[in-house]
Each structure stands twice: as C-alpha cells, then as structure tokens.
Amino acid sequence: MIYEQTKTACLELIRLERADVRPVRLLVVGASSSEVGGGQIGKASQPQLGGEIARAALDAAREFGVDVAFQCCEHLNRALVVERRVAEKYGLEPVCVVPYPKAGGSVASAAYRMMDEPVVVEAIRADAGIDIGDTLIGMHLKPVAVPVRLAANLVGEARVVAARTRAKLIGGERAKYNL
Known part of the structure; x- marks a missing residue:
C-alpha cells in the first residue's frame, strides 16, 4: 500500500501539465517514515517503510527520465542523496557522510543503498518536490514554488504536499509575459 500510494503521488506530480510551471527534470523527495x-x-523511524517510499519514488522518476534527490533529516542538515551522475550533471559538490535511519532518515538511508553510485550533496534547486509527512523540502526548490494539490494526498498516515516551480515574473504592472 505505501509503495503504491507513494508512486501514485509522484507520478501525478511529474505528469502534471500546466503552462505556468517548468517541466520536471529534478524532483526532490522528503518523507518521514515515522509520520507515514x-x-x-x-x-x-521505520526502515521498511523508508525502503518502500524510496523504491516507489525511484521507480516513478525512472518511468519519465526524471532525476531524483532524497532529502535527509535535520541531523544531516537536510542534505540530499543523489546518484553521482546527477551531482555531476548539476555541478553539485558531494560531501562525506552516509545516511542511516537515525541520522539521515529511513527514506534517504534506503535510497542511498538502492542507488548505483550514491553521493550526498548539501543543497539542490529542484523543479518539483513532494513532501510526505511535513519534512520541509521548500529550501531545495527553485523559486518560485507553485503549490500542487494532488488527489493522492496521503501516504499511510502522512499528509502529502507537493509543488512545481515556475520562472519569476518581473517588471511590474507594465510588463508583458507573452508576445
């Protein structure tokens, strides 16, 4: 059930087609197995649930060729687990730490162990994010975050909050945004 709920929520966010938001190239996932x-x-912390959540998010992202980053808990300063190729692609500098369920969180810890060549980075700027259980992913989103109300708004017992991002609108009342 947790796998299916997580994958459904991730796919709903990735598939969303709106003119005012960027396409998803990089997705940040924050999740609390405790809340779930x-x-x-x-x-x-529940490592088994962390594994289900991580696997579901990875599977959903792979279906659409989306890169994914998993936010660690505050004990690791909300650093992120990504594949080494993702860090290189986005010019991110890896730091030296390995997440564990009680220092990094069950989801990030599971994701680290599922990836081919995982590294941890301090920060990213993602196009979209999914927050399962109030983990505060906003610091890892590009400006400007646009809330997305998902039909799949629960994973287990945890609330799901999602966002996509859009380009900043600048220039004031005289500015035009279309030709």
Missing part, C-alpha cells in the same frame, strides 16, 4: 507509520516525525 502514524508516529511523530523523527520519533518512530
């Missing part, structure tokens, strides 16, 4: 399991964030 009905507990309080950071207090009831």
Whole structure:
C-alpha cells in the first residue's frame, strides 16, 4: 500500500501539465517514515517503510527520465542523496557522510543503498518536490514554488504536499509575459 500510494503521488506530480510551471527534470523527495507509520516525525523511524517510499519514488522518476534527490533529516542538515551522475550533471559538490535511519532518515538511508553510485550533496534547486509527512523540502526548490494539490494526498498516515516551480515574473504592472 505505501509503495503504491507513494508512486501514485509522484507520478501525478511529474505528469502534471500546466503552462505556468517548468517541466520536471529534478524532483526532490522528503518523507518521514515515522509520520507515514502514524508516529511523530523523527520519533518512530521505520526502515521498511523508508525502503518502500524510496523504491516507489525511484521507480516513478525512472518511468519519465526524471532525476531524483532524497532529502535527509535535520541531523544531516537536510542534505540530499543523489546518484553521482546527477551531482555531476548539476555541478553539485558531494560531501562525506552516509545516511542511516537515525541520522539521515529511513527514506534517504534506503535510497542511498538502492542507488548505483550514491553521493550526498548539501543543497539542490529542484523543479518539483513532494513532501510526505511535513519534512520541509521548500529550501531545495527553485523559486518560485507553485503549490500542487494532488488527489493522492496521503501516504499511510502522512499528509502529502507537493509543488512545481515556475520562472519569476518581473517588471511590474507594465510588463508583458507573452508576445
């Protein structure tokens, strides 16, 4: 059930076609296995649920050729797990740490172990993000974040909040945004 709910939410966000938002090339995923399991964030880590969430997000991203980053918990300063090729593609400098369920979070820890060549980076600027259980992913989104209300708004017991991003509108009342 957790795998299916997570994958459905990720696919819904990736597939969304709106003229006012960027296409998804890089997706950030933040998830609390504690919240998914009905507990309080950071207090009831569940590695099995973390694995289901990570696998579902990876599978959804692969279907559309989207790069994915998994946010660690605050004990690792909300750093992110990505494939080495993703870090190189976006010019991100890896840091030296390996996430574990109690220091990084169950989801990021599971993702690290599922990836071919994982690295951890301090920050990214993603085109879209999915937050499962109030993990505060906004710091890793490009400006300007546009909230997306998903039909798939729960994973287990956790709320799902999502966003896509758009280009900044500049210039004031005289500015035009179309030809």
